[in-house]
Amino acid sequence: MSLRYRLILPLTLLLAAVMAYPLVFSAWISLHDYRLTRLYDVRFRGLDNYLFIFGDAPFLKAMTNTLMFVAGAVSLELVLGLGLALLLQRLVRFQNFARAVLLAPMFITPIAVGLMFRFMLSSELGVIPHYLRLMGLGVDWFNADLALFSLMLIDAWQWTPFMLLMFLAGLEALPRSPFEAAKVDGASPWMTFWHVTLPMLRPVILVALIIRALDAFKVFEYVYAITRGGPGDATEVILFHIYKTGFRFFRMGEAAAMAFVLIAITLVLVVILYSAMQRK
Amino acid sequence: MNRLCKWSLTTLMTGAAAVMISGASLAAELNIIIEEVPDYDIVKKLTEKFEAANPDIKVTFDAMPFDAMRDKILTSSLAPSATYDVIIIDNPWMEEFSRAGYLTPLDDFIKAEDGYKYDDFIKAVADVGVVDGKTYGVPYYNYALGLIVRQDIFDEKGIEVPTTLEDYVSVVKELTTDDFYGAAMQPQKGYKIMEEWKNWLYAEGGELFDENGEVIINNDAAVKALDMYIDTYNTAAPKNSLNWGFDEALRAVSSGKAATMLSYNWMLPTLNAKDGMSGDLAGKFKLYEVPGGKAALGAWFWGIPANAEDKDAAWKFVSWITSPEVAKERVIAGGAPVRTSVINDKDVWEKGFGEDYYTTLQGILEDAAPLATGPHAEELIEIVGTELSAAVSGQKTVKQALDAAASGVKRTQ
Numbered sequence: 001m002s003l004r005y006r007l008i009l010p011l012t013l014l015l016a017a018v019m020a021y022p023l024v025f026s027a028w029i030s031l032h033d034y035r036l037t038r039l040y041d042v043r044f045r046g047l048d049n050y051l052f053i054f055g056d057a058p059f060l061k062a063m064t065n066t067l068m069f070v071a072g073a074v075s076l077e078l079v080l081g082l083g084l085a086l087l088l089q090r091l092v093r094f095q096n097f098a099r100a101v102l103l104a105p106m107f108i109t110p111i112a113v114g115l116m117f118r119f120m121l122s123s124e125l126g127v128i129p130h131y132l133r134l135m136g137l138g139v140d141w142f143n144a145d146l147a148l149f150s151l152m153l154i155d156a157w158q159w160t161p162f163m164l165l166m167f168l169a170g171l172e173a174l175p176r177s178p179f180e181a182a183k184v185d186g187a188s189p190w191m192t193f194w195h196v197t198l199p200m201l202r203p204v205i206l207v208a209l210i211i212r213a214l215d216a217f218k219v220f221e222y223v224y225a226i227t228r229g230g231p232g233d234a235t236e237v238i239l240f241h242i243y244k245t246g247f248r249f250f251r252m253g254e255a256a257a258m259a260f261v262l263i264a265i266t267l268v269l270v271v272i273l274y275s276a277m278q279r280k
Numbered sequence: 281m282n283r284l285c286k287w288s289l290t291t292l293m294t295g296a297a298a299v300m301i302s303g304a305s306l307a308a309e310l311n312i313i314i315e316e317v318p319d320y321d322i323v324k325k326l327t328e329k330f331e332a333a334n335p336d337i338k339v340t341f342d343a344m345p346f347d348a349m350r351d352k353i354l355t356s357s358l359a360p361s362a363t364y365d366v367i368i369i370d371n372p373w374m375e376e377f378s379r380a381g382y383l384t385p386l387d388d389f390i391k392a393e394d395g396y397k398y399d400d401f402i403k404a405v406a407d408v409g410v411v412d413g414k415t416y417g418v419p420y421y422n423y424a425l426g427l428i429v430r431q432d433i434f435d436e437k438g439i440e441v442p443t444t445l446e447d448y449v450s451v452v453k454e455l456t457t458d459d460f461y462g463a464a465m466q467p468q469k470g471y472k473i474m475e476e477w478k479n480w481l482y483a484e485g486g487e488l489f490d491e492n493g494e495v496i497i498n499n500d501a502a503v504k505a506l507d508m509y510i511d512t513y514n515t516a517a518p519k520n521s522l523n524w525g526f527d528e529a530l531r532a533v534s535s536g537k538a539a540t541m542l543s544y545n546w547m548l549p550t551l552n553a554k555d556g557m558s559g560d561l562a563g564k565f566k567l568y569e570v571p572g573g574k575a576a577l578g579a580w581f582w583g584i585p586a587n588a589e590d591k592d593a594a595w596k597f598v599s600w601i602t603s604p605e606v607a608k609e610r611v612i613a614g615g616a617p618v619r620t621s622v623i624n625d626k627d628v629w630e631k632g633f634g635e636d637y638y639t640t641l642q643g644i645l646e647d648a649a650p651l652a653t654g655p656h657a658e659e660l661i662e663i664v665g666t667e668l669s670a671a672v673s674g675q676k677t678v679k680q681a682l683d684a685a686a687s688g689v690k691r692t693q
Contacts, residue, residue, distance in 0.1 A: 036354055037380035037655075058666075123520030124532055140520035144673040147523075230469030231522045232670025247351050249659040249692075 030256035037250050049257035059258060061233050062241035063265070065148060069237060070216040072148075073155040077212060078205070080156060081163025086193075088164070089171050099168070103161045110158065114225025117154050121226075142227060144234045151222050151235055159215070163208055170204030171197070206277040210270060217266055238262055309338045310590075310597055312366040313352060315580070316343045318546070319421050322613045323601060330600050337593050346370075350658070353585075357382035362587040365594045369417050369581045371408045371650045372657035377583070378416040379655050384584040385414040389595045397604055400619045402645045405579045408653070417581025418602050419618035424577045424648045425479055426545040426640070431566040433539050441568050445483035448540075448571035449508055452516040455539045462516035464529035464538035469669035472525045474661045475576055476542050477668055478651060480505040483572025488652065488660070488689070495689050497664060498682035506671055506678045513672055522673050533565075534558040542570055544578070545641055546616045549633050567640050569647075577648035579618070617641065656692040663688035 001009075030050070033043040053059045084102065091098060105113070121141040123129045132139055141150040178200065182192045198205075220239045223229055229236035229244075238258070246255030314320050320343055327339050342364070344352070350373065356363035357377070369377060377383055390398050398406070401419050409417030427448075429441055433455065442448040452462025466472040481487070486501030496502070518524075518532055530547060532538045534557045541547075551558050551565040558565070569575065582598045584591055600606055604621055611617045612631045622628055623642050629635040652660045664685045671681035 036358065037376055037382075039358070040381075122528065124518050124537065125528070129520075138519075140522075142523045143520065144522075144670075144675050227523050228469050230666070230669045231467075231673030232469065232675040233666060234673070234675065236666075244662065248662070249656070250354065 026256045026259065029252050030260055032253050034253040034256075035250050036252055045253065049253050050261070053254060053258055053261065058233060058236065059241060062229075062236045062238045063261075065234070065236055066217060066219070066238040067265075069148060069152060069155070069219055070213055073152040073159070073216050073219075074209060074213050076152060076156045077160045077163045078209065080160045081208070082167050082205075084160065084164045085167035085171055086197075088168060102164060105158045106161045106165075108158070110221035111225055113154065113158050114222040117157075117222070118226040121150065142231070144231045147227055147231065147235045151219070151226070154222050155216065155219065159212060162212065166204055166208040166211075167201065170201050174200050202277060206274070209277075210273060213269070213273070214266065217262070308336050308593070309340065310365045310593055311340050311342060311363060312368075312597075313342045313344070313349060313356070313364045314368055315346055315349060318550075319610075319615045322610050322615045325613070326601065326606060326610060327597075330597060334596065337596065339597060353377070353382075357585055357587060359587070362585050362589065364585060365588045365590060366597060367583050367585055368420055369583045371577070371579050371581070372652050372661060374408055374417055374581065375411050375653060376655045376657065378411040378414070382586055383416040384586050384588065384591055385416060386418060386584065386595070386598075387415050389591075389599070390415060390418075393595075393599050395604070396599060397619075397621070400604060400621050402618055402620055402623075402642075404577060404645055404648050405618050408577070408579055408650050409581045417583045418598055420580040420582050420602070421546075421616035422577065422579045422618050422645060423544040423546065423616065424579070424641075424644050425475060425542050425570055425575045426548070426644050427540060427568040427570050428533065428543055428548055428551065429540045429566055429568060430533070430536075430561070430564055432564040441566075442571050443569075443573070445480060445505075445508065445571045449512050449516075452512060452540060456516045459537070461518045461532070461538040462540060463512060464524075464532040464541040465513055465517040465521065466524050466526050466529045466541075466543075467513060467517075467521065467669060467672045468523050468525040470662050470665040472665070473668045473672070474665040475526075475578065475651060477505065477509055478576035479542055479570040479572065479574075480509050482574035482576070482649070483570070484508075488664075495686045497689060498679070498686040502682050503678055506668065506682060509668075510672050510678065522669070531557075534561065536561055545644060548637060549614060552633070567637055569640065569644050573647055575644050575648040577645070577650050579650070654693075659692050660689050663692070 031044065031046060033041075033045050033049075035042075088095065088098060088102070108116075120126045120128050123140060129139065129141070140146065174197070178196050179192065182196050187195070218239055219237050220243070223235050223237050223240045227235045229240050239262075242255050242258045242262070245251050245258065314323070320341070324341055324343075327341075331337065331339055342352075349368075349370075353364065353367050353369075353373075356367075357380070369383075390396060398418075402422075405419045405422055409415055409419060427441070433439075434441055437455075439451055439454075440447075442451045455462040466476050481502055484501040484505040486496070486499065486505055488495065488497050490496045513521075518538065521528065521532075524532075526543055526547075529538075529541045529543060530551075533541050534551055545567055548565055548567045550556060551561075552563050554562050556562055582602060584594045584598065588594050601610070602618075604619060607615075607617070607619045608622050608625060608628060611622050611628055614632075617623045617628075617638070620642070623638045623645075626635075629638055632638065651657075654660065667676070667681040667685035667688070670676045670684075671678050676684070
């Protein structure tokens with residue numbers, strides 16, 4: 001064996017142990033009727049688990065909710081993050097201070113954020129509805145129509161700073177000359193942003209979008225802490241659904257199949273996003 | 281390569297040594313998984329006496345919130361050697377865990393125990409611990425639901441505390457004003473709405489299954505119970521409380537914003553505690569049977585895993601903590617009773633929360649039925665609890681939701 005193969009061998013072995021084995025095993029589980037409380041009776045089901053979940057209304061609803069959540073939350077974070085980054089870049093004094101303050105939400109563990117907003121948004125006990133009421137606004141943040149959107153707002157509160165951080169780094173790394181050229185040519189700020197800043201920032205935006213979107217697919221804590229997927233199934237997201245199926249109902253076969261469908265969908269989305277951003 | 285090998289070998293050996301050491305000392309060590317509730321603090325304190333009387337047994341509690349328990353018990357039960365020598369089991373899990381072969385039948389232990397008085401456990405509670413004629417769980421504490429009311433408001437307005445569901449609904453509507461509510465409800469999806477609504481279902485004469493085991497959760501009684509529940513939520517419950525669980529409802533009642541709630545009977549002592557969460561309202565709360573009389577029963581049970589190493593030591597602890605004498609001490613200290621002799625003990629009335637509370641509780645327990653039974657009770661509660669919530673939030677009509685609940689429950693069978 002040549003040196004270079006020997007060098008990657010430990011890592012390959014490690015990855016095989018911690019990634020490939022669980023992956024293959026869960027693929028095996030997804031083809032069986034595998035219940036943790038009936039391990040003496042594990043039966044081969046072929047693709048039945050997959051066929052079943054595609055006709056299963058709760059699964060499809062959870063998937064739809066998740067896709068809406070990801071699309072909504074990530075675009076909100078993109079717009080807010082980019083706007084804040086552009087503003088912050090111009091800030092001369094207190095820039096570091098402002099940066100530190102704006103980044104703070106990222107360092108709170110999501111479950112704590114969930115619990116925090118559960119009480120802050122609670123209609124009877126919460127501070128936000130209280131002040132909204134004083135302004136004459138009665139908003140029910142967790143009714144069936146608004147609950148998913150409220151969770152997006154919470155996600156945006158916590159993760160916009162991540163976008164901000166990425167974009168700020170991206171903006172500061174941009175070369176000065178194209179901006180000077182645009183200035184000489186008499187471009188308006190909007191045109192400069194649209195034709196100079198944005199195209200040059202594209203790789204950073206792509207990376208930030210992918211990282212955030214993959215992360216947003218994993219939303220769990222806010223749902224767990226606040227709505228438990230309710231009212232009804234309005235905020236039932238896919239990870240919460242998989243958790244329930246696998247670890248509360250112990251139907252591991254179905255849960256594994258759901259997880260693989262989730263992986264497939266995520267991969268397809270990443271590929272689409274990647275090629276869309278690369279095209280121009 | 282070599283270094284990696286050496287490293288993993290060392291790790292393996294250290295691990296093996298650790299397993300051997302813990303294996304050697306297990307005979308004298310009981311590891312108990314338990315839910316972090318007020319009753320646990322009492323059990324923990326009492327256990328000091330057990331350890332003093334049994335110096336060869338060391339008891340360690342692994343206390344955790346409800347949500348963390350189910351999968352830990354499962355993992356311990358699937359492992360070749362158990363993490364837990366004693367577990368507590370929630371009533372919906374009883375059939376599931378015993379059928380899966382996780383639990384030790386306790387009948388022989390019970391028979392051999394002198395002065396244990398197993399018949400003294402309240403029958404409705406003890407029955408949940410019996411699956412296919414074998415006893416797998418000994419009652420630990422009950423969380424049967426009762427009606428908790430602000431007695432001062434009822435007295436002041438000269439209103440009788442309602443005993444039928446119809447009266448309850450009209451009374452709580454009558455009590456509701458702009459900033460005060462007749463009923464603090466807990467319509468949160470899943471367990472919480474199920475715990476509350478099941479009392480309404482009973483009051484209308486409904487059930488989940490008929491005597492032949494057919495699902496009847498979408499029959500007329502259920503429809504009426506849910507119609508009334510939604511009407512009450514819309515007219516007498518705090519606004520925008522669709523995701524409230526028992527803790528939010530408790531806060532609304534204790535802060536004087538609501539007149540009644542259907543909740544665990546042992547919330548009453550919490551509410552009436554001096555210097556407690558209710559402030560000046562302490563002492564003004566009273567417990568009644570739920571409207572209609574029949575209550576949803578929650579209860580926890582002590583069990584010994586099938587793979588526990590030292591079942592005799594485990595039983596020694598379980599039989600001690602549930603023995604008539606220790607049960608009495610536990611209840612006096614504030615624990616929720618499950619023994620008839622304790623509930624009727626004058627000593628308990630005096631040192632505990634008064635005769636009134638215990639006799640009402642006995643009435644509740646004598647006519648109570650478990651939240652859900654069967655090998656898939658946990659899933660059933662979630663399915664039905666989701667559909668109920670969908671109906672209350674207006675995503676589905678009552679009939680649609682209950683039909684969906686019925687077909688969902690059928691699928692799990």
